[in-house]
Amino acid sequence: MIIVYNANIFGSEQHSALVVDENKIVALGSNKSMLDEYGKNADCINLHGKTIWPGLTDSHIHLGLLAHSLRIVDCETKTLQECLDRISEHVIQYSENSWIEGHGWNQNEWKDSHFGTAEQLDLVTGDRPAYLTAKSLHAAWVNSKALRLAQIDKNTSDPVGGVIMRDNRGNPTGILLESAMNLVEKIIPKSSPSRLLEDLLLAQQHLWKIGITGIHDYDGPEVFHALQVLLKSEKLNLRVQKNFPVSELDHLISVGLCSGFGNDLLHTGSIKLFADGALGPQTAALIDPYEDSNSIGILLISKQELFDVGRKAVENGWGLTIHAIGDMANRVVLDGLSDLREFEKSRNIPHHPHRIEHAQLVHPDDQSRFNSLGVIASVQPIHCTSDMINVDKYWGNRALNAYPFRNLLDLHTHMVFGSDAPVESANPFYGIHAAVTRMRQDGQPNADGWQPSQRIQLREAVDAYTINSAALSGMANRCGKLRPGYYADLIILPTDPFNVEEQDLFKIKPDLTMVNGKIVYKSPEFE
Helix, strand or coil: CEEEECCEECCCCCCCEEEEECCEEEEEECHHHHHHHHHHHCEEEECCCCEEEECEEEEEECHHHHHHHCCCEECCCCCHHHHHHHHHHHHHHCCCCCCEEEEEECHHHCHHHCCCCHHHHHHHHCCCCEEEEECCCCEEEECHHHHHHCCCCCCCCCCCCEEEEECCCCCEEEEEEEHHHHHHHCCCCCCCHHHHHHHHHHHHHHHHHCCEEEEEECCCHHHHHHHHHHHHCCCCCCEEEEEEEHHHHHHHHHCCCCCCCECCCEEEEEEEEECECCCCCCCCCCCCCCCCCCCCCCECCCHHHHHHHHHHHHHCCCEEEEEECCHHHHHHHHHHHHHHHHHHHHCCCCCCCCEEEECCECCHHHCCHHHHHCCEEEECHHHHHHHHHHHHHHHHHHHHHECCHHHHHHCCCCEEECCCECCCCCCHHHHHHHHHHCCCCCCCCCCCCCCHHHCCCHHHHHHHHCHHHHHHCCCCCCCCCCCCCCECCEEEECCCHHHCCHHHHHHCCCCEEEECCEEEEECCCCC
16 A cells, blocks of 8 residues: 655645555545544555646557667667767667668758758668668668669659658658558568567666656557557556557457457557658648649548448448548548448447548538547647648648637537647647747747647647547546546656656656556656
């Protein structure tokens, strides 16, 4: 049993002490009452006024990719040359036979916004194949050796839903967009099961350190298998909702799995589809063309195709979660989900909590449809500040409806927050800061923030990381709050975020993280 006292308990002004027994919160009350009643056989921790929050859930994360990213080249740099320098350093450190992998480059942040080339990579990688994913995860930069191994040359056709970028002679430049990435990705040797387990344990520790106690994962079935191994060996100390790519739907149906299977530490979620690409490579599907362009992006699914997949899914107990960034993609998805809701109603199928992931640009005519259709907006506020310059550049006046958090909440949309890590940092306090201030950590663009009419309140941001995500996972009565009978998933903060200047919210770092009643992380400074 653990008692924490002299605490500022989120959502409970009248109480200053909290009691944990096994994996649940069993009581809240005054310091004296809790210590008198439970203190004899308890580990008592005096917080000296520190703040307790419910543990935070990242509702959109790629756990396997995050784990992998912690041991590959960090390509998120201010210049292309700096990125090449980091790759060169990596080449010196690692064995000659391995692929060079990296993540995080963004040509829009580099001078002149030019993509890198295979030839530039060749100069630092030599004859070793290289595969570097963009920050958006919708583009890859590869070298000549990787192109040869994948048999990509001027005669290779663009795959459906993808683009091989070419020079004026038709030769591949080394940049692959969308599904073209798979041409190289599929030939990269996969991590061994044992290596994946090691990486996931490191990723779990990383998440604890930043206050994450639960996640909704979007990687493949190999991660699900590894998570089951960790669960069985009692090494899984995160609450995980596992979502699956649509390519796995038939197999999942054949073995009888459906949404919600599992337990409160690991359970199945939804089926993931893609409606379009991303903002950075201008593959997000738009109603009207990008600024100074004739392109409207790439729409990857039609209303009918979404309905057909959705019908199969809901008839077999699965909900949908659909990646949609551009306003056309969001409209098509909402149209398809509208038909699917009618089908569910006609067949007396319970309405699944279908989700739209990202919802970065939503036309005003479509914003109320999230609530009316019971569709969850699963958004990543850190994308907002990361992308704001490109939004202004590529979407122009449409930026008024980009990342429309305030609008969606005012229309009573059920909203959850995530990070899309490793596309962005998984740090939830970065996300909270972005949602509340609409400014970057360096203060850009100004004190009011970017599109300040879409700023939300701190309490709303906390809810999107706690009670809203718990409700989406079917655990509204046992997760996301500091209440008796709820799981003891909590974080201890050195200060009360509600008493911190908003522009400093991103600086907050947990002192302690508890999952399922177990202290899994404690900062060196915590006494």
